[in-house]
Amino acid sequence: MPPRGAPTVDQWPDRAERYLDLVGAGDEDGAVALVNRLLDDGVPAERVLLDVISAAQARVGQLWADNQWSVAREHAATAISERAVAAVAARTGTRPYRGRITVACVDGEWHALPGRILAEVLRLRGWRVDYLGANVPGPHLVTHLHQTDADAVALSCMLPTRLPRAHATIAACRAVGVPVIAGGPGFGPDGRHARLLGAGTWVARADTAADDLASGDWPPSTAPDTGVHYASEEYHRLVRRRPELIDASWRRLAAVYPPVADYDQWQRESTLEDLGHIVDFLAAALYVDDPRVFTDFAAWTTQVLAARHVPGVAVTTGMGILHELLSDQPRARHMLTLGMRQVRAVAGDRLTSQRVAA
Amino acid sequence: MASQAPGVETAASSRPALTTVPAATAEIDAHALLAEAGRRLSGSLNERRCLRAVAELAVAHLADGAVVVGPPKGPARAMVRLASGGRVEELASREDDLAQVPGLLAILTSTAPAPSQRLASDAVPTSLLPGGAGQFADLLLVPLPGTAAPGGALLMARRAGRGGFDAHDQSLAVTFARHAGAAVSAATHYREQSETMAVLQAELLPPELASTDRMELAGSYQPAVGGLLVGGDFYDVFPPAGATGSVLVLLGDVCGKGAAAAALTGKVRQTLRALHLVEQNPSTLLRVLNEAMLPRGDDGQFVTLVAGSVIPSDHGRLRMTFATGGHPAPLVLRGDGSVEEVPATGPLIGVLPELRIRTATIDLGPGELCLLYSDGVTEARGGASGIEQYGEQRLRRALGTCHGMPTAATLERLRQLVSDWVHGDLRDDIAMLAVRARSAGSH
Numbered sequence: 001m002p003p004r005g006a007p008t009v010d011q012w013p014d015r016a017e018r019y020l021d022l023v024g025a026g027d028e029d030g031a032v033a034l035v036n037r038l039l040d041d042g043v044p045a046e047r048v049l050l051d052v053i054s055a056a057q058a059r060v061g062q063l064w065a066d067n068q069w070s071v072a073r074e075h076a077a078t079a080i081s082e083r084a085v086a087a088v089a090a091r092t093g094t095r096p097y098r099g100r101i102t103v104a105c106v107d108g109e110w111h112a113l114p115g116r117i118l119a120e121v122l123r124l125r126g127w128r129v130d131y132l133g134a135n136v137p138g139p140h141l142v143t144h145l146h147q148t149d150a151d152a153v154a155l156s157c158m159l160p161t162r163l164p165r166a167h168a169t170i171a172a173c174r175a176v177g178v179p180v181i182a183g184g185p186g187f188g189p190d191g192r193h194a195r196l197l198g199a200g201t202w203v204a205r206a207d208t209a210a211d212d213l214a215s216g217d218w219p220p221s222t223a224p225d226t227g228v229h230y231a232s233e234e235y236h237r238l239v240r241r242r243p244e245l246i247d248a249s250w251r252r253l254a255a256v257y258p259p260v261a262d263y264d265q266w267q268r269e270s271t272l273e274d275l276g277h278i279v280d281f282l283a284a285a286l287y288v289d290d291p292r293v294f295t296d297f298a299a300w301t302t303q304v305l306a307a308r309h310v311p312g313v314a315v316t317t318g319m320g321i322l323h324e325l326l327s328d329q330p331r332a333r334h335m336l337t338l339g340m341r342q343v344r345a346v347a348g349d350r351l352t353s354q355r356v357a358a
Numbered sequence: 359m360a361s362q363a364p365g366v367e368t369a370a371s372s373r374p375a376l377t378t379v380p381a382a383t384a385e386i387d388a389h390a391l392l393a394e395a396g397r398r399l400s401g402s403l404n405e406r407r408c409l410r411a412v413a414e415l416a417v418a419h420l421a422d423g424a425v426v427v428g429p430p431k432g433p434a435r436a437m438v439r440l441a442s443g444g445r446v447e448e449l450a451s452r453e454d455d456l457a458q459v460p461g462l463l464a465i466l467t468s469t470a471p472a473p474s475q476r477l478a479s480d481a482v483p484t485s486l487l488p489g490g491a492g493q494f495a496d497l498l499l500v501p502l503p504g505t506a507a508p509g510g511a512l513l514m515a516r517r518a519g520r521g522g523f524d525a526h527d528q529s530l531a532v533t534f535a536r537h538a539g540a541a542v543s544a545a546t547h548y549r550e551q552s553e554t555m556a557v558l559q560a561e562l563l564p565p566e567l568a569s570t571d572r573m574e575l576a577g578s579y580q581p582a583v584g585g586l587l588v589g590g591d592f593y594d595v596f597p598p599a600g601a602t603g604s605v606l607v608l609l610g611d612v613c614g615k616g617a618a619a620a621a622l623t624g625k626v627r628q629t630l631r632a633l634h635l636v637e638q639n640p641s642t643l644l645r646v647l648n649e650a651m652l653p654r655g656d657d658g659q660f661v662t663l664v665a666g667s668v669i670p671s672d673h674g675r676l677r678m679t680f681a682t683g684g685h686p687a688p689l690v691l692r693g694d695g696s697v698e699e700v701p702a703t704g705p706l707i708g709v710l711p712e713l714r715i716r717t718a719t720i721d722l723g724p725g726e727l728c729l730l731y732s733d734g735v736t737e738a739r740g741g742a743s744g745i746e747q748y749g750e751q752r753l754r755r756a757l758g759t760c761h762g763m764p765t766a767a768t769l770e771r772l773r774q775l776v777s778d779w780v781h782g783d784l785r786d787d788i789a790m791l792a793v794r795a796r797s798a799g800s801h
Contacts, residue, residue: 028764072762079767108782110774134770135777140587146403147552165782175401177411246742266755272742 020056023077023084024069031080032087045092046124049117050207053081053088057113065300067307081113089120096128099151101213102178104132104141106157106186107165114184115156118206122154125210138169145176152179154209155199157186160284160293164231167197167287174198181209189296193288196229234331235286242279245325249275252321275318277301282322282332282339291335298339302346312347316340388530391419395534399541403548405429406436406448412502412512412538413440420531421514423488426502427456427466428510429546435466435510441489458483465501465511474500474532476523487515496522500531502539505547509539562588562620564789567595572670573605574794578769581787582615582734590619591732591789594627600638602669606630607678609730609791610663610685626651626661640665640681641715644707648683651708660708664688664730668793674724676795681717683707686736689754690720691727691768695761697754700728725797727765729757734788735772740780748779765794 015038022031038048060077063069069077103119105112112134119131130148132141145153153173157166163186170180182194182202191202203209238245250272254260260271277297285293298319302312323336398411409426416424417440428436434450456462459482465472477497487494495518502510512535516522523531567575581589593609608630612622629650633643643665651659662685671677680688684706690698704715722728731753738748756775760768769790776788 026762026764072760075760075767075771076763079764079770082766108777110770110777135774135782146548147556149404149406176404177398177402177407243742243744250742269741276742 016052016055019052019084020059023056023060023080024063024073026073026076026080028080028083031084035084035087036091039088039091045088046121046207048088049085049120050205053084054114054117054206057081065304065307067304078113082116085113085116085120089123092124094124094126096123096126098126098128098214100128100130100149101152101154102130102132102141102144102148102150103154104136104156105134106155106162106169107137108135108162109157109159109184109186110134111156111158111184114158114206115154118154118156118183118209121206121210122213125214127210127213138165138172141169142172142176145173145178150178152181152200152213154181154183156184157182158184159186160188160193160288160297161280162186163193163197163284164287167229170198181213183209188290188293193290193293196288198229229288231287232289232331234329235283237329238279238283238286238326238332242276242283245279245322246272246275248325249318249321252324253317256321257317275322278315278318278322282335285335286332289331291338294335294339295342298342299346302343303350306347306350312343315343319343387419388533391415391530391534392537394418395537399537402541403545405431405542405545405549408538408542408545409436409438409510410446410448412542413438413446415534415538416440416512416514417442420527420534421498422517422520423494423515425486425488425513425515426510427451427462427513428542429504429508430466431546439488441487444489447488455486459486459499459513461499462511462513465499467508469504469506469508471503472501474498474528474535476528482513487513493517495519498523498528498531500535502535502542504539505543507543510542512538559586559588559620562592562624564592565594572674572796573668573676574765574796575607576765576769576792576794578773578788578790580773580784580789581620582784586616586620588617588620588623589787590615590623591734591787592623592627593730593789593791594631595791596631596634599635602638602667604638604667604669606634606638606640606643606665606667607730607791607793608663608665609732609789610661611732611734611787611789612661613659615787622659622661626663630665638667640667640679641704641713641717644681644683644704644715645713648707648710648713652711653708660684660706662733663707664702666728666730666793671721674795674797676722676793677719678722678728678793679717679719681715683713683715686731686733686750687718689729689731689757690722691729691757691761693723693726695758697758699750699754722793722795724795727760727768727792727794729768729772730791730793732787732789734784734786735776735790737786738776738780738788739785740783744781748776752779765792768792 015034019031019034022034035048038052039045060074064074101122103115105115116131119129123129130144132144155166155169173180179200182191182199187194187202194202203212263271281294281297285291301315305314319336319340323333326332395415398415399408402408405428409428412426413424423441426438434452437449437451439447453463456466460477461475477499479495479497482497494515496516498514500512502512514531564577564579567577569575575595577593581587590612596606598605610626612619612626629647630643633646637643644663662683664680664682664685666678666680669677680700680702681704682702683704687702688700690700692698700718700720702716702718704713736748736750736753739745756772760771763771769792772790
């Protein structure tokens with residue numbers, strides 16, 4: 001029952017915009033004050049978490065990708081949003097009356113805010129929540145599960161390169177008898193890899209996760225594995241060869257693109273990192289045997305680089321070199337071919353749209 | 359849902375049964391039951407999940423209803439009930455309620471093996487049974503043996519028409535109950551041990567850091583050993599003491615890893631905490647610690663440490679005086695984004711009788727940050743080759759890119775960069791402590 005003068009739904013986007021301005025300016029006090037004012041005005045805490053903080057955070061990621069915000073600004077904004085979530089949590093104590101859920105980010109996953117927001121939404125809906133934070137190693141999670149009576153684990157994974165570790169974690173949770181709710185785009189834009197890797201289900205949003213959990217058919221059962229997923233031989237071979245592949249790629253790159261000979265240490269390291277990313281996303285695509293993992297990465301990278309005025313050929317060159325080096329890995333080569341095609345398509349679209357705009 | 363048993367409290371949520379009952383068959387598939395029991399009971403060290411699994415397995419394979427009574431936990435015992443087609447109920451029961459079932463208390467209080475027994479359908483108050491009154495025709499009570507301690511019990515019930523528990527069923531039930539009892543006992547044992555460990559571990563966890571109006575503090579800690587929350591790295595901050603009212607910040611790394619190392623960090627922290635009350639000079643503190651740790655016999659324990667006294671000075675600045683013992687020197691992130699190393703040096707603590715310590719004093723301007731870190735950061739191996747150390751040069755550069763970030767976000771980013779460097783494969787403990795002089799107007 002909102003008090004008189006509560007803002008209506010269509011006023012929130014303005015507040016979300018204002019909130020984004022505040023976190024972008026590094027104004028922690030202002031952002032927390034805005035969140036408190038919304039709660040004072042009777043906006044439900046869950047809507048503040050999702051429509052203001054979470055919505056702004058999605059924009060923050062895009063602003064970084066578009067090269068409008070620096071890494072430092074993005075991190076500062078995220079840190080402020082963590083504080084804002086804490087401020088909402090501090091204002092809203094709900095006595096737990098449902099079961100107990102453990103919320104964790106998969107090993108190696110540092111994007112903690114979506115999991116944190118899920119934890120708070122579940123708390124608001126009456127669950128007892130243990131929030132373990134970013135980058136939770138599998139053994140820590142399993143120890144926690146042995147020591148608590150969790151009904152389910154909510155596992156957050158934002159990047160597909162964490163999928164092999166997510167798989168190991170899901171298997172460990174199931175082995176101790178706790179079902180896993182997967183969340184985050186790391187499992188695919190529609191969560192398509194979550195079931196493959198043994199998760200009971202995948203949820204796109206914190207509020208739908210809470211709806212599903214309340215529906216009574218949850219947590220999903222830990223029925224015996226119907227078909228266990230095993231990664232292909234090509235995946236294992238690629239991962240074993242990673243250091244050697246990156247080194248060989250670097251030397252070939254120097255041969256086809258002479259300016260790299262003059263790179264300083266940091267330019268060289270950043271190029272090696274980029275080559276490493278290509279290998280890692282290729283490995284993830286092989287792990288779940290889905291070329292879309294790699295082509296989605298190709299499209300995203302092309303956009304991020306284009307925003308920094310780096311042409312698509314910088315990406316296709318690296319992929320082309322790997323294509324040559326992986327002569328004995330047909331599946332990986334196929335994915336690289338699709339990836340290069342995707343880069344050209346995205347880079348071409350951008351050029352066209354820029355010309356049209358000009 | 360069953361009517362409430364007298365004196366039985368509903369303790370936890372109920373949820374749907376995970377398994378459904380197959381059509382009643384005279385011949386129970388022993389292999390299927392024992393295989394599933396092996397899979398579900400061997401993986402879990404959690405008492406509650408074990409008890410639920412026992413109820414679910416019993417109802418899926420042997421009976422139409424089951425009541426599982428766990429080992430004693432305080433004045434009550436956990437009890438799980440399930441009827442086929444129903445939901446698992448989790449309750450807490452007291453011994454005087456359980457006394458209403460003939461033979462049950464004898465099973466629950468005895469450490470000696472006890473036989474299974476069939477009970478008449480009217481021998482047990484229907485309120486204790488799951489799924490409503492009067493529907494069961496045959497009951498079988500089986501001990502869940504404990505290991506050298508009283509265990510629990512499993513009461514199974516069949517509806518009329520299914521046929522009673524014959525000799526084959528009873529023999530299978532006893533075998534199943536032995537597995538179940540072993541799993542429940544192991545889970546109970548694990549719970550008791552982990553409760554003890556949690557108490558001991560709590561003493562060794564990094565402290566909560568309290569920022570002041572002049573000084574912002576943030577810490578980051580990640581032990582390498584899986585499943586353990588503590589390790590050989592540590593940091594601490596001691597409140598103002600002595601005439602100058604200086605705060606002491608410290609970060610160190612003891613020899614070794616895991617629990618043994620963590621225990622030694624507790625000693626070092628406690629020694630320094632007490633010393634700081636009477637002595638605030640960092641180099642003197644290190645000398646006294648050194649004497650306290652010098653080998654008595656051949657225990658050969660040593661520690662690397664950086665200790666800094668922090669005193670607020672004029673114009674929002676902090677004056678920090680550092681002494682180090684065999685530890686990486688702190689780094690300073692200046693207001694212009696440049697990074698400097700604090701030029702303090704000194705040898706390992708706990709090895710040599712005489713310490714040659716060179717202290718260094720720095721002024722931290724408003725907004726500037728000082729980073730104390732352990733060599734787990736700089737010695738982390740990874741990169742493109744997978745074997746290269748992260749190194750001080752990369753750390754300095756990384757710290758420089760954190761210019762303008764909040765203190766906690768700075769540590770988070772550094773930790774993330776190191777984690778990416780090693781591809782998540784951390785081999786050593788990592789500890790970081792950041793001290794920032796607050797800018798005017800910030801809090």
